[in-house]
Amino acid sequence: MASEKPLVAVTCTAPVNIAVIKYWGKRDEELILPINSSLSVTLHQDQLKTTTTVAISKDFAEDRIWVNGREENVGQPRLQACLREIRRLARKRRNTQDGDSLPFSLSHKVHVASVNNFPTAAGLASSAAGYACLAYTLAQVYGVESDLSEVARRGSGSACRSLYGGFVEWQMGEQADGKDSVARQVAHELHWPELRVLILVVSAEKKLTSSTVGMQTSVETSPLLRFRATSVVPARMAEMMRCIEERDFQGFAQLTMKDSNQFHATCLDTFPPISYLNDTSRRIIQLVHCFNTHHGRTKGDCCGDRCGFQVAYTFDAGPNAVIFTLDDTVAEFVAAVRHSFPPEANGDKFLKGLQVRPAPLSDELKAVLAVEPTPGSVRYIIATQVGPGPQILDDPNVHLLGPDGLPKPDA
Numbered sequence: 001m002a003s004e005k006p007l008v009a010v011t012c013t014a015p016v017n018i019a020v021i022k023y024w025g026k027r028d029e030e031l032i033l034p035i036n037s038s039l040s041v042t043l044h045q046d047q048l049k050t051t052t053t054v055a056i057s058k059d060f061a062e063d064r065i066w067v068n069g070r071e072e073n074v075g076q077p078r079l080q081a082c083l084r085e086i087r088r089l090a091r092k093r094r095n096t097q098d099g100d101s102l103p104f105s106l107s108h109k110v111h112v113a114s115v116n117n118f119p120t121a122a123g124l125a126s127s128a129a130g131y132a133c134l135a136y137t138l139a140q141v142y143g144v145e146s147d148l149s150e151v152a153r154r155g156s157g158s159a160c161r162s163l164y165g166g167f168v169e170w171q172m173g174e175q176a177d178g179k180d181s182v183a184r185q186v187a188h189e190l191h192w193p194e195l196r197v198l199i200l201v202v203s204a205e206k207k208l209t210s211s212t213v214g215m216q217t218s219v220e221t222s223p224l225l226r227f228r229a230t231s232v233v234p235a236r237m238a239e240m241m242r243c244i245e246e247r248d249f250q251g252f253a254q255l256t257m258k259d260s261n262q263f264h265a266t267c268l269d270t271f272p273p274i275s276y277l278n279d280t281s282r283r284i285i286q287l288v289h290c291f292n293t294h295h296g297r298t299k300g301d302c303c304g305d306r307c308g309f310q311v312a313y314t315f316d317a318g319p320n321a322v323i324f325t326l327d328d329t330v331a332e333f334v335a336a337v338r339h340s341f342p343p344e345a346n347g348d349k350f351l352k353g354l355q356v357r358p359a360p361l362s363d364e365l366k367a368v369l370a371v372e373p374t375p376g377s378v379r380y381i382i383a384t385q386v387g388p389g390p391q392i393l394d395d396p397n398v399h400l401l402g403p404d405g406l407p408k409p410d411a
């Protein structure tokens, strides 16, 4: 039934982020507080983003949420925690002298609709972009201007890093109430314009162990994870920040790969063990090392300036690889991936996102790519770059909810 009553609606978008120093393990499950700090790169929303509309009206009988067109249970504890938290911040703001300008009551219910512009079936982490977008859009509706780390974090830990563009640190904090467990930008999205990101989408069944459950078991059983959190990550955070500040690709690439490998080592050290990588992931790791070794040799060992590491990989809780490289290397590396993992069909749709010109592979490089070609095991590549944080969309035509507060038919 269409409502004629006034309705406030806001639509925003938020990005995906990829950690180069991984978050794995919580010290507080309820508040979602991590056992170590982490650092991520925000990916460009031209390729990967979540769009969310939040509408508020006195006519709504209850809070409701639709994700990718399907209504979901609004009672999920993490969703409830986000809603509770933003309403608390809105109330706090209203109670200050200048904050009483909202055109609705804080007791009114909200409708939320959210869509991803990338296939969920690809197994790409969507919860970070999703909860960051929810937190950011709710904040626009409620006029909340304070730091939103806590709101996003209560949805999914890694989501607080998607509140900013560029390079983002999530400081673990020390306080029991989590007030100092916040995300902050360490470098702007235009700081390192040559950096490129390739997502190699690997054929996979649904993931067996969610991050939430996986990291809980790791905290309970892995001595390596404890060592990592206390004795490895603090120095790595400082070193990664230096690499980013100085645009030191050598250092960035090496540390990114080592940190991904250590995260997966803690998964194997978990009991019972968890393995997120599959054979294709391991072949990609081998391909990257062969590619780097080849370039190290042709440019002379340890020549200083970017000699050894042209490309770096990182893997989250699944088999997809995220590759970092620089603009002058991306075409040759894509050619190497095509050579080792030739598309089975639809070769023209193998590469999505940013344009990458075709590049020839030298016979020497072909010879050192030790992996036997395995057709079809990389389904496609998304080429992207570092991007900005959440955005507000001003055009009311982009709202995913209609004037009746229900999802538009095509949303």
Ligand code: DP6
Residues within 6 Å of the ligand: 018, 019, 021, 022, 023, 024, 032, 038, 125, 127, 155, 156, 157, 158, 159, 211, 212, 213, 315, 316, 317
């Ligand atoms: C491997 O943020 O998905 O991607 O806080 O339980 O929702 P919850 O976990 P989540 O974990 C992400 C883990 C990771 C590493 C990272 O992004 O830092």
